[in-house]
Amino acid sequence: MAGTHPLIAILDFVRGRRGERGLPAGARRLPSLALRLVARRRRARGFYDARTLALFRTVWMRSRWPACLLDYALFRRDLGFGLKPRWAQTLRVGLPGLPGHRRRLASALLAELTHAAGDIAACSEGDHLRREVIARQDEWREAFFALLDTHRAAGLCVVGNAGTMIGSRLGAAIDDHGLVVRFNRFSGEHSLSADIGTRVDIWVVAPGFDGPPPAGVRWIVVTGPDMRFRRQDWSSLRPAYEVGARLLTVPLEPWRRLVAQLQAPPSAGLLFLEWLRAMRGSWEGVRVVGFGASPTPTVAYHLADPLHQPVERHNWPAERALLQRWHAEGLDLESR
Numbered sequence: 001m002a003g004t005h006p007l008i009a010i011l012d013f014v015r016g017r018r019g020e021r022g023l024p025a026g027a028r029r030l031p032s033l034a035l036r037l038v039a040r041r042r043r044a045r046g047f048y049d050a051r052t053l054a055l056f057r058t059v060w061m062r063s064r065w066p067a068c069l070l071d072y073a074l075f076r077r078d079l080g081f082g083l084k085p086r087w088a089q090t091l092r093v094g095l096p097g098l099p100g101h102r103r104r105l106a107s108a109l110l111a112e113l114t115h116a117a118g119d120i121a122a123c124s125e126g127d128h129l130r131r132e133v134i135a136r137q138d139e140w141r142e143a144f145f146a147l148l149d150t151h152r153a154a155g156l157c158v159v160g161n162a163g164t165m166i167g168s169r170l171g172a173a174i175d176d177h178g179l180v181v182r183f184n185r186f187s188g189e190h191s192l193s194a195d196i197g198t199r200v201d202i203w204v205v206a207p208g209f210d211g212p213p214p215a216g217v218r219w220i221v222v223t224g225p226d227m228r229f230r231r232q233d234w235s236s237l238r239p240a241y242e243v244g245a246r247l248l249t250v251p252l253e254p255w256r257r258l259v260a261q262l263q264a265p266p267s268a269g270l271l272f273l274e275w276l277r278a279m280r281g282s283w284e285g286v287r288v289v290g291f292g293a294s295p296t297p298t299v300a301y302h303l304a305d306p307l308h309q310p311v312e313r314h315n316w317p318a319e320r321a322l323l324q325r326w327h328a329e330g331l332d333l334e335s336r
Helices: 006-014 032-044 050-063 066-078 085-097 100-114 124-150 171-175 235-242 252-262 268-280 316-328
Strands: 156-159 179-183 202-205 219-222 246-249 286-289
Touching: 032 050, 032 066, 050 066, 066 085, 066 100, 085 100, 124 235, 124 246, 124 268, 156 171, 156 268, 179 268, 202 268, 219 235, 235 246, 252 268, 252 316, 268 286, 268 316
Parallel strands: 156 179, 156 286, 179 202, 202 219, 219 246
Antiparallel strands: none
């Protein structure tokens, strides 16, 4: 890239392929502000790879500003790695100079490092519930593992939201399992119980989804890279918690494994399956339906929301390939 105009170099980085390592010589001539913008853009587009990491690291090493260290630390956290202890003092010193939202993110990294709930910035009404989620997470996860073991023989059905579920007539077979798992908004005016069933025992929700929990659900899993410290506001889940639901987060290990394979943030469905496999040790008794892409433009992508489109940050071809590999290893994967 020597001799390339800086603007062309920036565009090449933003559009770059996943998995490329290091910074070409042309990029090193770009000013730190430009590199920072490129790094943030690549992160926003889901390029969770060595090149994006190198960009954030270069900006931090050049500037030594706490704000740039926070960028670097947050992206390492996106990859599944916690804050390095030697950076803690720099972040603490820089906290007052950070905007409110970024100050809370930095405080969450510090709190996770020390596992001290008192280090988390106050979150007004939601603060007590956040502290409860952190303090009782290990206890709730153990209870969840026991629940899965108890229902191993009766089977567990993980139901995705693919539009191909419409007209499938799988509802009764889904509800016949010992446990039924569903995601985010899983029903709408065009989704019939004859196709998708009615039971929901475990509700898996993406961090950015703010819809109400299903009535009577007992287990709620918040996906993402172990969001118990980072999620700022748990108030949307408070009504379910107050009537007995337990709030789980997915540990970092399954997230880190998937990011390394996909070079992108995994979808909620794939992350839950990876965690499920780690907990159970095999695919025995697990059935997956509703994960297939729509085969024709006439079939909606999402069964509950006809206007919903695939999130571009995910690496869908790699996710489909991994699902097929799991199918070859014994996962009961319904093709529709």
